[in-house]
Amino acid sequence: MTLEPEQLGQSKSDLAETLRALRKRVGLTGDRLAKRCAMSQSKISKIETGKVTPSLVDVERILTALEAPQELVAEVTALARIANTEWQDKRSSWRRGLEKRQAELASLEATSTDLRYFLPAMVTGLLATPEYIKASLTHSPGDTTKTVAKKLERQAILYDSSKSFTFLLTEQAIRWAIVPPSALAIQVDRLASLSRLPNIRVGVLPNGTRSTRGPMNTFTTYDGRLATVETFTGRIVFQDPRDVAQYLEIFSMYEQQALFGEAARQFLSESVESILHDL
Secondary structure (H helix, E strand, O other), rough: OOHHHHHHHHHHHHHHHHHHHHHHHOOHHHHHHHHHHHHOOHHHHHHHOOOOOHHHHHHHHHHOOOOOOOOHHHHHHEEEEEEEEEEEEEHHHHHHHHHHHHHHHHHHHHHOEEEEEEEOOOOOHHHHHHHHHHHHOOOOOOOOOHHHHHHHHHHHHHHOOOOEEEEEEHHHHHHHHOOOOHHHHHHHHHHHHHHHOOEEEEEEOOOOOOOOOOEEEEEEEOOOOEEEEOOEEEEEOOHHHHHHHHHHHHHHHHHHHOOOHHHHHHHHHHHHHHHHHOO
């Protein structure tokens, strides 16, 4: 399915209108539909007025209760999938101020317990040194001083023992040279140090690791409720449980192939020596 940004904004109201029209077409009241779906009447009302975005499971229950034909089920289910997806373009983040984006991320991290980061290209801000963070913001417009400060503030969450973090990095992400070799060596050493915290697992996927699936996108999952996928021009936020489950499945596949613990630290140590040797 191709996700156009304008679709992602319009689909929620389209879904609400479609479900309301289908109910009226078969002559059911909201109360009777609610009973057939084992939902509350207030939830049906909120779905039909667009105040609540139904999950795919909710939509399937409603369509089953309405005895919708299969071709209509496929069409409305596709609409529901888009409605449970959000597009956040980079230009909007720039206009609002990048530090506000950092506040949103901090809120997501504060309300999550199990956080997983798949990093095929670069080190994420939670693990980054100040110099690495500054370099990563080179192409962002305006003064990024506040954004750097906010990114560093967010790193305090790593020491919250009630939370579990798993970071998977490819060798490319570890060695991507956005800073000079000496600074990159310090960054890689920081990864090894953080991996010793009891609530943090740092996994490494060395070049040459056999995998039937290419590492296409940076993505993060927050518990089992939300997944964000990064692109050059923005990010896609998936909230439907099926989409989130698929990203968790992909993460698990790479996790099984990664080096952890002492094996990962040994690899990182050798990477530091190799980087410094090239000075």
